[in-house]
Amino acid sequence: MSRTFRNILFWMHLVSGVIAGVVIAIMSFTGAAIAFKPQLLAWAESEVRRVQPPTPDAPRLPVDELVARVRAARPEGQPSGVTVYPEPGSTVMVSLGRTGVAYVNPYTGEVLAAGDGGWRGFFHVMEEWHRWLGAKGDNTPVGKAITGACNAAFLFLGLSGLYLWWPRKWTWRTVRPSLWFRLNIRGKARDWNWHNVIGFWCLPILVILTASGMVISYRWASNLIFTLAGEKPPAAQGPAAPPSVTVPEPPAGAKPLGLDALLARAQQQVPAHESVTLRLGGGGGGGRPQGPQGAQGPQGAQGPRGEQGGQRGGGGPGGNEARAKGPQPVNFAIREQGGWPLFASAQLVFDPFTGEVLRREGFSDYTPGRQMRTWMRFLHTGEALGWGGQLVAAIASLGGVLLVWTGFALSWRRFFPRRKPAASSSGAEPSAEPSGEAEGEAVG
Incomplete structure (x- = not known):
């Protein structure tokens, strides 16, 4: 039963990543691009601010x-x-x-x-793509719905990836492949290693970013914050006025x-x-x-x-x-x-x-609910913890881009495997690539 559930979860993880991957990569890249918006604007506009x-x-x-x-x-x-x-x-x-x-x-x-050109213009474009894929006018709600759904998919990928990666036995041998990059491998083994390492280090931050993003995107998620605090949700989405x-x-x-x-x-x-x-x-x-x-x-x-x-x-x-x-x-x-x-x-x-x-x-x-809801908004950008939080959020966002890349690469290799050359008479060297089961244990 456990293996059946694991296989089902693995395929849900893979299919979700393939469907939402492009949008997740766009949101991750643009999120990293605007992570230091306040500091960059202060630098770019220093002459007109003094x-x-x-x-x-x-x-x-x-x-x-x-x-x-x-x-x-x-x-x-x-x-x-x-x-x-x-x-x-x-x-x-x-x-x-x-x-x-x-x-x-x-x-x-x-x-x-x-104050609306140069760097501000750049950040404006990045924010539009981050929030609603650059949609304009009447198409903005559609773009916002897509990014909200893909953000939720990213949260699912992170949590399901953690389950798939979780070792049956915690030993140094099982955990070591996920701690650092291996430079002497290539192909599927490299993609699998990168996917695990990036997921291992970035997952806690990505869960915070995506969970807080859901609170911003969906009213039911925002209301849940107040409900958990034992308060009545406000009439409008967001912190209670x-x-x-x-x-x-x-x-x-x-x-x-x-x-x-x-x-x-x-x-x-x-x-x-x-x-x-x-x-x-x-x-x-x-x-x-x-x-x-x-x-x-x-x-x-x-x-x-x-x-x-x-x-x-x-x-x-x-x-x-x-x-x-x-x-x-x-x-x-x-x-x-x-x-x-x-x-x-x-x-x-x-x-x-x-x-x-x-x-x-x-x-x-x-109220406690309003405080929690306000923290969620600033945790999403990392500003809640100053420039250090912004740096961590930016690195994790770039990690999200690489997770999409390595996830796509692993999926491509699974669906379109290359034919292995015939073994020579002297015998072929064993492959360093992971098995299909090991690949399924990649962190999302």
């Missing part, structure tokens, strides 16, 4: 003026957030939703870069405070901050779109410097939402220096008329 203050005490232009300059320079974009950094020589980043970002000199109002805040009715004739006054109050709430992001009404989310390997920050947290993951909605004084629905609160996301988790940020909601803090929420205030 300016020289005219004088040490030079005044800065109002936030409203900076946003107006961006609107004039980028009329096709809808500003959705403004990120301010504490260093005097840092530019101000204005997020433009899906359009990209713009950097503005806070002293002169000069728009320094559109905090309850909306109602602004008290202002006195007759009261005028809202300026954005600069509210920004100053937000900065005072967290003196040792890395960045403060003001969410503007309209424009949707921030600069980080949703989906695997770069999903939107569930609580509006920013990624490494310059990468905003703003929360939907929000509002600012004078925005379209405010005029349509009455007074709206002003929302800030503040990254604290040395905060933990690395992706966490404090969410502050202000009364636009009095400057009173209506709600303050940090990661520790989240």
Whole structure:
């Protein structure tokens, strides 16, 4: 019975790999390509992210003026957030939703870069292929469904490969072939060795990447996180949003405070901050779109410097939402220096008329289910553990590409074996290639 189950599982493993292999390779390659997106963008855009203050005490232009300059320079974009950094020589980043970002000199109002070409264009293409195979328009849901299904297949390949590889007896002789590459072999034996070694070392990380990818891709998987935590799943997929805040009715004739006054109050709430992001009404989310390997920050947290993951909605004084629905609160996301988790940020909601803090929420205030769901999003990219986690995720993703290659090679050799030359009269040397049964024990 055990051997029958093993044979069935082996063929399921092989067929799943053949069907989903190409898409898995694309997702793995593009995942590795965007693993260090924040760091590479910081390097590529370093010149436009820094300016020289005219004088040490030079005044800065109002936030409203900076946003107006961006609107004039980028009329096709809808500003959705403004990120301010504490260093005097840092530019101000204005997020433009899906359009990209713009950097503005806070002293002169000069728009320094559109932020949507070069490296940003490259990452945009990689993310589109990673999430929905580069599909456009109405075909995007189809591409997303395919990548979601193939990600699930990758998780199955990893778990089934572990079962197929699991030695009946744990000895050095049975485990050693999976620990390191053998350089003196070729053909099927080489492919089998590479498949096992890469699977052995990369499997734990690939399971985390694919399992967290399923949580991002499927609502039932996201809801399962909350159910396991003993909580009711949120109405929408993703981390549960905090309850909306109602602004008290202002006195007759009261005028809202300026954005600069509210920004100053937000900065005072967290003196040792890395960045403060003001969410503007309209424009949707921030600069980080949703989906695997770069999903939107569930609580509006920013990624490494310059990468905003703003929360939907929000509002600012004078925005379209405010005029349509009455007074709206002003929302800030503040990254604290040395905060933990690395992706966490404090969410502050202000009364636009009095400057009173209506709600303050940090990661520790989240419910366990919401914390787990947020961890899943950042574990998927490796950002949860900083650049070290990103490096491990990138290496494992490249390992996924090689697993597909060696898996295809083993399948090809199984279905289309080469004829062995006839043995000479002096006798043929024994083959170093693994038997069919040993091949079936490859790690996926």
